[in-house]
Amino acid sequence: MSDIAISCRNVGKIWAKGTPRAHEALVGIDLEVAPGEFVVLLGPSGCGKSTLLYLAAGLEDNTSGELLSFGQPVEKPGPDRSLIFQETSLFPWLTVGENVTFGLHLAGVDKATRRKTADEVLQRVGLKAAIDKRPSELSGGMRQRVAVARALAMHPKVLLMDEPFAALDVQTRAKMQDFLVDVWRASEASVLFVTHHIDEAVALADRVAIFTARPGRIKEIVTVDLPRPRDPFSPEAQELRKHLTAVLSAEVDRAFAEQEALA
Numbered sequence: 001m002s003d004i005a006i007s008c009r010n011v012g013k014i015w016a017k018g019t020p021r022a023h024e025a026l027v028g029i030d031l032e033v034a035p036g037e038f039v040v041l042l043g044p045s046g047c048g049k050s051t052l053l054y055l056a057a058g059l060e061d062n063t064s065g066e067l068l069s070f071g072q073p074v075e076k077p078g079p080d081r082s083l084i085f086q087e088t089s090l091f092p093w094l095t096v097g098e099n100v101t102f103g104l105h106l107a108g109v110d111k112a113t114r115r116k117t118a119d120e121v122l123q124r125v126g127l128k129a130a131i132d133k134r135p136s137e138l139s140g141g142m143r144q145r146v147a148v149a150r151a152l153a154m155h156p157k158v159l160l161m162d163e164p165f166a167a168l169d170v171q172t173r174a175k176m177q178d179f180l181v182d183v184w185r186a187s188e189a190s191v192l193f194v195t196h197h198i199d200e201a202v203a204l205a206d207r208v209a210i211f212t213a214r215p216g217r218i219k220e221i222v223t224v225d226l227p228r229p230r231d232p233f234s235p236e237a238q239e240l241r242k243h244l245t246a247v248l249s250a251e252v253d254r255a256f257a258e259q260e261a262l263a
Contacts, residue, residue: 002071005158005190006033006056011065013051024215025051029065031209031218033158038184038191040205042198042248044255048216049194053160056192057083069158079103082151083160086167088143090135090150096122097131100150121149124183141172145179152187159184161193165200177203181228198244202237203230210247213255220247 011029016022025048033039041049054060055067058077067074069081077083090099097118098105104114122128125145135143144164151159165173177200184191195201201208201224208222222244226236 002068003035004032004068005035005037005070006031006192007066007068007071008032008052008056009066009068011052011055011062011067013048013055013060014063015051017063026055026062027215027217029216029218031221033190033192035157035190036188038181038193038204038206040201040208041192041194041211042201042208042244043196043211043216044213044248044252045196046214046255046258047211047251048214049196049211050162051216053083053162053192053194056158057081057160059083079107079154080156081158081160082154082156084147084151084162084164086163088135088147090143090146092135095132095134096127096138096146099135099146100153102150103154117153118149121152122146124152124186125149125179139172140168141176144168144176148180148183152183156189159187159189159191159193161191163194163196166195173200174203178229180204198241198248199232201244202226202240203232208244210244211251213251213258219251222247 008029008031011026013026014022014024029052041052043049055062056074058074097115100118100121101114104117118131119128122131125148127142127145127149130138165176168176181204193204205224208224209218210220210222212219224240231237
């Protein structure tokens with residue numbers, strides 16, 4: 001078994017292949033994510049970043065190439081890979097603890113063990129006191145922490161995160177980024193994180209894979225050699241931000257032009 005958490009080898013995806021609605025989302029994606037590494041996918045809207053997450057999660061099949069997780073072909077969802085969406089998708093009729101252990105419930109884990117696991121993972125995200133509350137009683141940031149706890153309850157080796165903080169205000173978003181780094185380090189999981197915010201990439205990534213406009217290709221992979229906790233106003237962070245902006249700007253312009261042409 002390979003020790004590479006996620007390995008993409010010339011991966012491509014065509015949606016609705018063989019139909020008049022067919023369009024190419026990804027082309028020739030080559031990317032490896034090491035165990036415990038935090039890789040950010042950065043690019044304009046519609047460039048295929050989320051598509052790559054769905055392929056890695058086993059929710060969709062790649063049209064071409066090979067996608068492996070720890071040396072095994074990704075053919076379906078598995079507990080070793082947890083996907084966290086932009087929307088938390090919590091069940092409003094369940095308590096926080098029941099939401100967190102919903103996957104364990106489906107797996108037939110007994111109630112006492114589920115409760116113990118909920119206590120443990122909610123403690124890690126700072127929400128143990130909310131175990132018996134309903135999602136409607138929590139703030140947006142707290143609900144996202146519950147979503148992270150639900151993923152951690154399955155003890156995944158890979159966390160796949162699709163713009164999980166996009167709906168949050170700026171201050172809460174910054175707090176959630178700090179929280180995520182702490183949880184990631186404690187879990188020792190690999191993270192593949194989608195964003196189109198350069199500041200978020202600077203704050204979180206070990207490496208940033210910059211995507212072209214659709215069809216998505218990897219234009220450049222940038223290693224982030226900044227110590228944690230990171231100072232967003234340091235000269236090094238400012239230089240990194242300038243570089244990412246310069247690399248990405250042409251792709252953003254191309255994506256806008258394509259969208260205008262389609263409209």
